[in-house]
Amino acid sequence: MLRYEEARLVVIAQTRALKHTTKVEKLAVADALGRVLAQEIRADREYPPFDRSTRDGYAVRSAEATQGATLRCAGEIKAGDRVSVPLVPGTCIQIMTGAAVPSGTNAVVMIEFTRREGDAVSFERGTRAGQNIVPRGSEAHAGDVALQSGLRLGFAELAIAAQVGAVELLCAKKPRVAILSTGDEVVPVTEKPGPFHIRNSNSISLAAQVRLAGGEPVLLGNAQDRTGDLGAKIEQGLKEDMLVLSGGVSMGKYDLVESVLQAMGAEFFFDAVAIRPGKPAVFGRCRDTFVFGLPGNPVSSMVTFQLFAVPVLDVLSGAPPRPLPLLEATLTEALNEKPGLTHFLPARLEWQGSSVRVAPVCWQGSGDIAALSRANCFLVVPADRQDIAAGEKVSVLPRADVL
Ligand code: AMP
Numbered sequence: 001m002l003r004y005e006e007a008r009l010v011v012i013a014q015t016r017a018l019k020h021t022t023k024v025e026k027l028a029v030a031d032a033l034g035r036v037l038a039q040e041i042r043a044d045r046e047y048p049p050f051d052r053s054t055r056d057g058y059a060v061r062s063a064e065a066t067q068g069a070t071l072r073c074a075g076e077i078k079a080g081d082r083v084s085v086p087l088v089p090g091t092c093i094q095i096m097t098g099a100a101v102p103s104g105t106n107a108v109v110m111i112e113f114t115r116r117e118g119d120a121v122s123f124e125r126g127t128r129a130g131q132n133i134v135p136r137g138s139e140a141h142a143g144d145v146a147l148q149s150g151l152r153l154g155f156a157e158l159a160i161a162a163q164v165g166a167v168e169l170l171c172a173k174k175p176r177v178a179i180l181s182t183g184d185e186v187v188p189v190t191e192k193p194g195p196f197h198i199r200n201s202n203s204i205s206l207a208a209q210v211r212l213a214g215g216e217p218v219l220l221g222n223a224q225d226r227t228g229d230l231g232a233k234i235e236q237g238l239k240e241d242m243l244v245l246s247g248g249v250s251m252g253k254y255d256l257v258e259s260v261l262q263a264m265g266a267e268f269f270f271d272a273v274a275i276r277p278g279k280p281a282v283f284g285r286c287r288d289t290f291v292f293g294l295p296g297n298p299v300s301s302m303v304t305f306q307l308f309a310v311p312v313l314d315v316l317s318g319a320p321p322r323p324l325p326l327l328e329a330t331l332t333e334a335l336n337e338k339p340g341l342t343h344f345l346p347a348r349l350e351w352q353g354s355s356v357r358v359a360p361v362c363w364q365g366s367g368d369i370a371a372l373s374r375a376n377c378f379l380v381v382p383a384d385r386q387d388i389a390a391g392e393k394v395s396v397l398p399r400a401d402v403l
């Protein structure tokens with residue numbers, strides 16, 4: 001059985017191996033948060049476009065503005081002012097943050113280190129050449145690549161695009177992800193369940209996970225545990241870039257997902273991973289659609305989606321797969337888990353001063369959504385560690401949505 005790290009590598013390799021063209025669309029820069037850039041963006045001019053003061057103070061020649069020296073203030077420059085006159089030797093010019101320094105200037109002295117009486121400015125501290133000035137072109141030159149194709153756009157990337165005037169961005173279309181739950185006991189969330197029925201919470205959580213990961217969920221509802229209904233609904237799902245099924249992948253008599261997919265020509269890359277929860281997770285491809293069969297227990301489907309499905313969305317969007325954002329924390333209480341499987345236990349990560357601590361949350365197993373809602377991470381217990389003592393360092397996978 002694959003370890004979860006190996007299963008992730010299989011997912012990434014198989015997704016990369018399928019030749020696909022990423023569909024693209026143009027978006028206003030303000031609407032492109034979280035999207036993957038499908039073009040290169042270059043700087044339209046030098047950045048900064050002029051030698052820029054980073055402080056409110058006085059533009060000086062550093063050799064003249066020594067400690068104790070006094071210079072006559074010959075004027076002022078505000079941010080946005082056109083600067084045409086040079087700094088005359090023996091003088092200084094009052095300058096504001098973001099303004100262009102006049103020629104002849106090689107430093108700006110912060111106003112906090114000066115005293116002014118009339119036109120006379122005296123300096124309480126000396127300065128050195130270059131202080132508080134960012135030279136023209138030192139951040140980027142005209143024509144430099146400011147943003148690479150394949151980059152996921154966060155707030156800093158959007159700000160750069162805006163800075164260089166790229167008001168429309170060619171982005172990968174969000175991969176479309178069909179979500180299909182299975183089970184005779186599952187009813188739509190809008191319906192009142194019978195005494196032995198449950199509401200389809202997996203479709204809601206999986207759609208949220210798809211959105212968070214940068215995909216477009218396509219909700220196909222629920223299929224009964226019968227080959228006919230399952231086959232017809234899977235057929236619909238195969239129209240999308242990816243299909244995520246929940247339930248029906250365990251050893252039960254009515255767990256039909258794998259056999260139905262097989263009959264439709266699916267190729268499987270794995271059908272079990274050495275983890276708990278989530279061991280029966282299935283990954284394969286049917287025609288040109290990647291298919292996950294995730295176990296139906298809600299926490300299992302959440303863990304396996306975060307571990308294995310997110311990299312597919314990255315690769316289909318033309319982005320490098322995001323690594324798992326594992327953290328290290330100090331365990332607050334001793335653990336004893338069955339060896340052989342890597343456990344992902346709902347837990348709470350807490351920061352106390354400079355120490356990061358993690359405490360497992362009491363839970364009833366992989367059906368216990370309430371426990372997960374009290375957790376903000378998964379505590380990762382390695383397969384070869386049966387006992388972990390309080391105070392030991394452990395690995396933690398933050399929940400992608402709340403941390
Ligand atoms: P299965 O993987 O089909 O054996 O289902 C395992 C458990 O998950 C069972 O207790 C199911 O009732 C539950 N389950 C299956 N599908 C869903 C769903 N869509 N929403 C919530 N729970 C589900």
Ligand code: MG
Pocket residue numbers: 182183184247248296
């Ligand atoms: Mg089932």
